[in-house]
Amino acid sequence: MKLPESYYQDNDVIKLSRDLIGKYLFTRFDGLVTGGYIVETEAYNGIIDRASHAYNDRRTNRTEVMYHAGGIAYVYLCYGIHEMLNIVTSVEGQPHAVLIRAINPTEGIDIMQYRRDMAVVKPNITSGPGSVAKAMGISRRINGISLQSDTLWIEDRGLVFNDEQIAAVPRVGVDYAGEDAALPYRFYVKGNPYVSKPNR
């Protein structure tokens, strides 16, 4: 059921970002399972990508996990408030990562609702990277964890979206990245209500 280690070690992070759309992402904490299928991702293409933390081979304590072989999680804090979940891909020494920006929840929605402090469930419960992490209980203490673990994993349940249903557009919030800001590295399911704001 779980996607195997080899799935993540593909060298083409753009292709993987596209392929992860429709895959099921799960977490389990204290026996509570939450998850759903991925509807929005962004690719961060290693040391040549100005929007990536690893741009120009910036290997530091923070970025170290991105240099590991694919198949683990990279979780970091942004704006002092939001945690973001990334999937590390490619081979060792190649700091590629896929940012999970939105999922369509299917399991443990009540638990996610509680974690998000929401009185009523609305689509923004898992819309946007910070929301996904909070709803699924993901934080930096999970940084570097294997996707073969029983805490965080991804499954292929046969859900497929064709190219007509998926949009490829520039990434969000990376204006500082110069020319690389225009690259179509953001993928999402057209019309899905859980996709985060900027267009749909």
Add this chain to the structure above:
DNA sequence: TGCGCGATATACT
């Protein structure tokens, strides 16, 4: 050791 700033979300007007 200090400082500027960001892969955002939310509560405002």
Add this chain to the structure above:
DNA sequence: GTATATCGCGCAA
């Protein structure tokens, strides 16, 4: 639409 919370990283000094 725009204001603002809030912190640790990366680089300069």
